Amino acid sequence: MYTAPIADMEFVLNELAGLPEIAKLPGYEEATPDLVKNVLEESAKISAEVLAPLNRVGDTEGVRFADGAVQTPGGWRDAYRTFIAGGWNSLPFAPQHGGHGLPWLVATAVQEMWHAANMAFGLCPLLTQCAADAIALHGDDRQRAVFLPKMVGGEWSGTMNLTEPQAGSDLGALKTTARRNGDHYLIRGQKIFITYGEHDLVENIVHLVLARTPDAPEGVRGISLFIVPKFVPAADGGVGERNDLRCVSLEHKLGIHGSPTALMSYGDDGGAVGYLVGEENRGLEYMFSMMNLARHTVGLEGLAIAERSYQQALAYAKERVQGRASGRERVTIIHHPDVKRMLLAMKSQIEAMRALTFTAAASFDLWRRHPDQDRRAAAGRRVELLTPIVKGWCTETGTELTSIGVQVHGGMGFIEETGAAQHYRDARITAIYEGTTGIQAGDLLGRKLLRDKGAAAAELIAEMRGEGEADGALGEAVNALDEATQYLLREELARGLAVSAPYLRLWGVTIGGWLMSRAAKIAARREGEFHREKINTAEFYATHILPQARALAVTVVKGAASVGAFGADS
Helix, strand or coil: CCCCCHHHHHHHHHHHCCHHHHCCCCCCCCCCHHHHHHHHHHHHHHHHHHHHHHHHHHHHHCCEEECCEEECCCCHHHHHHHHHHCCHHHCCCCHHHCCCCCCHHHHHHHHHHHHHHHHHHHHHHHHHHHHHHHHHHHCCHHHHHHHHHHHHHCCEEEEEECCCCCCCCCHHHCCCEEEEECCEEEEEEEEEEEECCCCCCCCEEEEEEEEECCCCCCHHHHCEEEEEECEEECCCCCEEEECCEEEEEECCCCCCCCCCEEEEEECCCCCEEEEECCCCCCHHHHHHHHHHHHHHHHHHHHHHHHHHHHHHHHHHHHHCEEEECCCCCEEEHHHCHHHHHHHHHHHHHHHHHHHHHHHHHHHHHHHHHCCCHHHHHHHHHHHHHHHHHHHHHHHHHHHHHHHHHHHHHHHHHHCHHHCHHHHHHHHHHHHCCCCCHHHHHHHHHHHHHCCCCCHHHHHHHHHHHHHHCCCHHHHHHHHHHHHHHHHHHHCCHHHHHCCHHHHHHHHHHHHHHHHHHHHHHHHCCCCCHHHHHHHHHHHHHHHHHCCHHHHHHHHHHHCHHHHHCCCCCC
């Protein structure tokens, strides 16, 4: 089972992410402490009582595919109806589109609960929210009027269609075409790995599809973005005629079995009706709005699945009797020092990831809503810098921690019936989709560091150094990050890419240490068991996790040569 860690969520929201300041931003005035507390508590209930019990069902039953239709696992349709009836899909959207107008920071805490309770289920509202946000930002008035109320309410779901069989992550190689036909375009082509591309939870599915117009330039500069609904909306706003698109097959996957991953075909009978978003040839720019929001939430998935795995490992360690401690009678395994170490490794990094994902969400809100242009610009730089770190570090760490969760169970962790293995299998995809860790690391180096000559990185390093001067472990980690950053700013891009993944990890480990140090200092001024545990967990992070920063910096500065010496025929 799953219990939302509300105490830690509230601590991070209020003490580290600055929710009181975020609630003062224009449009967020409804985010009062009482309302936020109620939202968290109610979300915790639906996560524990409705979504979590179906996690195992989704894994064992999976989805069924026949004649182009997809049937989700037992109980999922009822759960989804409960989900949208509670308005959970609409939390961060504007009231004029049917939303509740709450900060993305609050939505982030709620999303963590969904994905911890049932990650395969949570992928549907994740993509719907991201697609709705993209239409809100880049669609025209008619598109917003037709699609947003249904998508915000969750009656219609959304998808992201980028990848094609021959292209993979190389979006410049896309071949799907779009030809103008009156007030719309006709779309032809195939897309693979489309999460919730077909399913039975909603009455309509709104696909955001990347395609090329006939006279488009080569490469990524010639990509446009189109809204391609499963059913063309009727004049009254409801569901109209079936569009010319279909699900050809579903993928058979290592994990997230309850989530349908579709091969989609568009235009087999003449062309699927699609509506251009914005201007032609700017599709990748628009899609990046959706992709970056999705990348943050996928990083959150890494945190969430690790939290679920930790809760199960902790419960097992408290009940599994095995061995003796210090010559005494037989004890539960939580009394063994190495089991304690593994559990603290999970707990400390989970809390660090939560602090990072929530503070990144706060910067997102400041970027979108702060009335001062300079504050918005600064927040935007911070969001751009943190997004690949959130996505890359949290997903890689989440996978490692779910592996530790299996280890805590010992041999029983390798047995499917315990459920520990499912978390490990489900977590593995997070470091792959929405851009692999290598892609995130390349983005961090090429677009976020070199593009502004390290300005945004220098701002955050200076902020961390201000607190790290009085903290030996943190100070050493910040210095190591600074040294690695200065090296990469002097180095050629090709050599830097060889060590960009360790560099991304260095950022994650160091920021995690900075935020845990901040948390410990705040907790030291408070009383109670929660705050004592926070101090101890921060100390564990400082002594067991943060020292990795120095070793990672050595790899960044000295590791490119051996990678470059490895030949293609080796």
